Amino acid sequence: MTVLDTRALNRATLARQLLLDRADVPVLDAVAHLGGLQAQEPQEPFVGLWSRLRAFDPAVLSDLLTGRRVVRTHLMRRTVHLLTADDALAWRARHDTMLRQRVLGTYRRELAGTDLDELASAGRAVMADDEPRSMTELARALAERWPAPGTRALGEMLVAALVPMAQLPPRGLWRTKAGVRNVLLSSWLGREIAPPSPDGSDPVGQALVRRYLAAFGPAASADLRAWCGLAGLPAAVAAIREELVTFRDERGRELLDLPDAPRPDPDTPAPVRFLPAFDNAILGYHDRTRIIDDAHRGLSVTGARIVLVDGRVAATWSVTAGTVLVTPLRRFSAADRTAVAEQGRELASFLSDNDSDRVQIAGSPH
Numbered sequence: 001m002t003v004l005d006t007r008a009l010n011r012a013t014l015a016r017q018l019l020l021d022r023a024d025v026p027v028l029d030a031v032a033h034l035g036g037l038q039a040q041e042p043q044e045p046f047v048g049l050w051s052r053l054r055a056f057d058p059a060v061l062s063d064l065l066t067g068r069r070v071v072r073t074h075l076m077r078r079t080v081h082l083l084t085a086d087d088a089l090a091w092r093a094r095h096d097t098m099l100r101q102r103v104l105g106t107y108r109r110e111l112a113g114t115d116l117d118e119l120a121s122a123g124r125a126v127m128a129d130d131e132p133r134s135m136t137e138l139a140r141a142l143a144e145r146w147p148a149p150g151t152r153a154l155g156e157m158l159v160a161a162l163v164p165m166a167q168l169p170p171r172g173l174w175r176t177k178a179g180v181r182n183v184l185l186s187s188w189l190g191r192e193i194a195p196p197s198p199d200g201s202d203p204v205g206q207a208l209v210r211r212y213l214a215a216f217g218p219a220a221s222a223d224l225r226a227w228c229g230l231a232g233l234p235a236a237v238a239a240i241r242e243e244l245v246t247f248r249d250e251r252g253r254e255l256l257d258l259p260d261a262p263r264p265d266p267d268t269p270a271p272v273r274f275l276p277a278f279d280n281a282i283l284g285y286h287d288r289t290r291i292i293d294d295a296h297r298g299l300s301v302t303g304a305r306i307v308l309v310d311g312r313v314a315a316t317w318s319v320t321a322g323t324v325l326v327t328p329l330r331r332f333s334a335a336d337r338t339a340v341a342e343q344g345r346e347l348a349s350f351l352s353d354n355d356s357d358r359v360q361i362a363g364s365p366h
Contacts, residue, residue, distance in 0.1 A: 004218060004247045004255065007266040009290040010311045015262040016215050017281045018052035019273050019308065027053065027060045028084060031070055035211050035227075036083035038283060039072055041303065042172045044276035045082050050350050051273045058174040065169050068189055072167035074160040077229040078102040079278075080167065085189045092164050092185065092193045094204040098229050099161035110153035114146060119154075120162035124184070132168050132181035135159045164193055205236030210243075210258065216284050218247050218257035226286035253287070270311035272336075272343040274324075277303040282313070296329055309336050315361075317344070322356035324348045331364040 004012075014020040023030065030053055031037060037045040050056045064070040071088050075081045078099055083091075104111060119142070126141045127133065133141075139155035146154055159165050159182055166188040170178040186192050197203055212224050221237060237256065247255040257263070275281060282292055282300040292300060292313040299306065299316065307315035307326060314336070315328045324344040332340065344359030 001254075002247050003250060004263075005250055005266065006290055007311075008263065009218065009249065009255075011264040011266055011268050011270065012218060012262065013216065013281065013290055014270055014308075014311050015264050016217065019281060019311075020264065020268065020270060022054040023052060024054050027056070028064055028069060031064075031082060032084045032087060033215055034280065035208075035215050036075065036081040036087065036280075038079060038278040038280050039082040039172065040080040041277050042072075042178075043175070044278065044305075045172075046174060047274065047276040047305075047347070047351075048279055050347070051275060062169075062173040062176075065172055071185070071189060072172050073165060073185055074099065076227060078160055082172070085191075088166075088185060089189060089191055090194050091204060091208065093196050094202075094208070095228075095230065096161070098231070100157075102229065103157045103161045107149065107153035107156060110149040111157060114149060114157075116157070116162060119146065119157065123158040123163040127163060127165075127182075127184050127187075130183060130187050132183050134180060135182065138182070202236045202239070205230070205233050206240050209233060209236050209240060209256075212284075213244070213256060213258050214261060216280075217261055218255040218263070219285065220249070220253045220255055220287065222253075222286040223284070224256075227280065227284040249287070251287075270308070272339045273308040274317055274343060274347050275306040275308065277305050279306065282306065307340060309340065315340065317347075319348075319351060322348065322352050323358040323360055324351075326359065326361040328362060328364045332361070337361055 027049060030049060037048050039045050046058045046061060049061060069085050070082060071085050072080055072082055073088050075083060075091065075095055100116060122142055123138065126138060135155035136151055138158055139151035142154060143151055164185040165182040166185045168181045168183055170176045171180055208228060209224065212227055213219060216227065224233060225231060244256050245259045249255055282288055288297055288300065296313055304316045305318060306313050307317050314330055315326050317324055317326050324347050326340055326344055340361060341359050345357040348359055349357045
């Protein structure tokens, strides 16, 4: 079986993630191809798409949100994702059990003895009037009936797990600050959530495997699980295994892939790319060594914004007073500094609507 080394996996990831070469595809198609974008920080998906799409216009993504073709909702790993409306409706029921388990993992003691099906029914009844509510407002509406858990545990379970919700604009619009207001996902999108398959087959699970590999492969089953948070996908993998090709990584893990998906030459040059906080190009794997050194792995879960140099995490970045500030994690060559500065100036221009192209790169660590 062919062994793919770390660099080969890196270039495959960059190609699938639209980070090897910016893509000329509509914003909606990019969101679909990526299987959604991590979006608990509302402005971060705009940088994620700017790094991936040629001539990205942030107003287009805002219009997709207000036009209800893209939606913010809890899904993979119980985190807020920006998804196409079609994917949110098709995938939500498949995530129900995982979402409940994840919230219980945090609030098991508070929610002990609570009938979750009864709570879900009561939550849907409150939300049936289509009035947007914050998590706290919904929890308070039910706190008299369920006083023991407290509003935080009650609200998290309702909004993140039991009652499929959409976070309404202006939350998530370009350069807009707004609190979270929730409505029923099906009501906002005007369509019902697809029910689980009645015959015990798992077409949604199989679709998730294919879509994950298209955007993240070649990858191991553990990587797939790390991306979506779903434990029960071995049967889906088994059902489509004949469609797939297999490789091994340098650790001996079996990697699955779609036969015709891009696997570029490992020596393909990789341009500098600025990634937002919590980007799935890093979080979408159990073994993240294809893109980030183990020494820096913690950055991917603390909300650090990342700079890729030669395809790997090499710096963090932030913005202060219109200036993009870059902090290298390793020594930069002169060519690295030039390329990072050039891309940083473009990012500063994007973020400031061409008002600033200032970039500042700190000294390399010794």
